[in-house]
Amino acid sequence: MSEAPRSPLITLNAVEGQTPKAVAAVKPQLQAPAPAGPEGRSRLPQPQTRLPMPSTHLPLPTRNGASKRKQDFTPDVQQTVGGKKRKADAMRGAPPPKMPNIVRRTASATTRPGTRTAATAKPAVGRPPAASRAGASRGAAAAKTAAVSKAGGMTRSNSGSTIPKGAPVKKRPAWDLKGRIEDMEKTMRSMQSEKEAITQQKEEITQHSDNIQQDLLTLQRENTTLRQRVNEAEVTLRDLQSKNRNMEDDLERVNRQKKAVERERDDLESDLQTSRKECQGLKGTIAQQAAAQEGIKAELQLRNSQIETTNIALQAEKGAVASLQAELAEARDKIAALDRQLQQAETDRRVLHNTIQELKGNIRVFARLRPLLSPDGNAANDGLDDIPHFDWHDGNILELDRAMDGDPNETMSGFKRTESQKIEFSFDRVFAPSSSQGEVFEEISQLVQSALDGYKVCIFAYGQTGSGKTHTMEGNLEQGPEQRGMIPRAVEQVFRTAERLRGKGWEYKISASFLEIYNESLRDLLDSKSDKKMDIKMKDNRGSKDNKTNDVHVTNQVVVDVNSEDEVYPLLKKANKHRAVAATKCNDRSSRSHSVFQLRIKGQNSLTSESCAGMLNLVDLAGSEQVKKSGSQGKQLQEAQSINKSLSNLSLVITALSNKVGC
Ligand SMILES: Nc1ncnc2c1ncn2[C@@H]1O[C@H](COP(=O)(O)OP(=O)(O)O)[C@@H](O)[C@H]1O
Ligand SMILES: [Mg+2]
Incomplete structure (x- = not known):
């Protein structure tokens, strides 16, 4: 046959789980040797140069990409190489290749049928595959036959000659x-022919060896190329x-995003559900509103018709x-005229009021009888007015029964009693023991009004200690409004009247001060500093138009502006409180000193441009005692002397005022 010697079939054995690097495990499989040509020369199989190339269409990267590639790679090689080659041979009708008839005792001796040789990329032609081993055995058998024929053809005689084996051994006589x-000549010819055969075989083997060398080089080049491809494939693989x-x-990122989007979608769906529910609710509300709107429209029409009727009306x-x-x-004109008349009437009232007060007497004296007190200091509940030695008539006559008060044979002045034992005192008003604080203030209030009208009013409480002076002037604020004395009631009236007169154009500014006179020295009860220097001064108004109103004032005195009665009570x-502190230093000081509560009242009428400046003095005098009777000594005597001195001077002043002296 003229066909070129075939290359050995190279199989790329890829083991499961290994990378395609297993392509390095190339196991050359020698095909059965081609039958000897007509020349009788054996043909050695040549390495197949058409190796399968790794598919350039690499599989898409998947999780099992590596194994997929292996599966794709190795079987393809086997099928492509082996299958195609055999198919081509069958097409050509070529007989199966046969092993060359090479006698290699070493190979046949070391290689047993079925033994696998670890093959590398280097083709191992010395050991044919199992398929070709039969041929090789046959070759070996042929060689063996040749050796046997050589051995059988010639037997060495004892004499050293060689006798052909199988020939009838006929011993020639010597x-x-x-x-x-x-x-011997026969033997020589036989050996000669054998030598020639051996020589020929040697040439064939040499030739075969050259071919193998050639194939080896080719395979090495292919191996290098394959390695490069493998490297390239590895790079591609890594890539x-x-x-x-x-x-x-x-x-993974997309999956996370997908999950986030799914969560968002779920949230949106739940929101959508909520919104749908709200929408349903709103729809219901809208329906209700629409119904209500219809009702309102009907009502509106009704109202419109009513408005039209009302418009006509x-x-x-x-x-x-x-x-x-x-x-x-x-x-309004009439009211304005009446207002003017009212203002005039108010002015007239003031004048008349104060004229009446003057007619009543600028100096008035009221007598208030204190009820008898029970041993616990409280007034007796019944029989208040039952005081044995006092009697009162017509509201202004007080009758004292001398016989019932002290020595009936002795007058109050200590003289021998010669006349009637009853004596009458005339007052502007006598208040019975049962009379209330309100009844007393009823008389006082007219004087308070005079102070608001711009007059200087002075109210004294005079009497011996325990007669009820402080009770009358201050009262007891804690026992209820009924027990309030003249001072709180006067304050209340001042502010109430000032408020009422505001409507008639009067604006009042009221200030308060509180003094104590003890042992002829002054003390400010609104100032905690007890050692403050204070003096009584008279303001010289001789240069002024109204020089009759010489003003007596106390220097260094605390004067507090007050806008309501609530500001006065504190x-x-x-x-x-300050009086109580002083009382600890001097026993019962409150009854041994004079206290003077003063309200300065300034009024301005913006409508009539009238103005006034009144003053209300409420004085709780010290107790008047007979020094002889009380038996005072030392400091108490000095107190009593100071008290009596001041009370005596006061009586002189009042007498002078009543006589209009110096006024
Ligand atoms: N009109 C009165 N009704 C009831 N109790 C009175 C009356 N006057 C005074 N008292 C009581 O008599 C006591 C002495 O009165 P007080 O005002 O302290 O006397 P004075 O100040 O003159 O020394 C007090 O307990 C007081 O409550
Ligand atoms: Mg008192």
């Missing part, structure tokens, strides 16, 4: 030299693996309003 020479990882990362009323406005203007409490 003398048959010719026969023996003939045998693809990196891409695969990137894609896996991308996939309004038009009729407008005429009436115009006439009423004219009447109103007329009434001042009264403060004064009582």
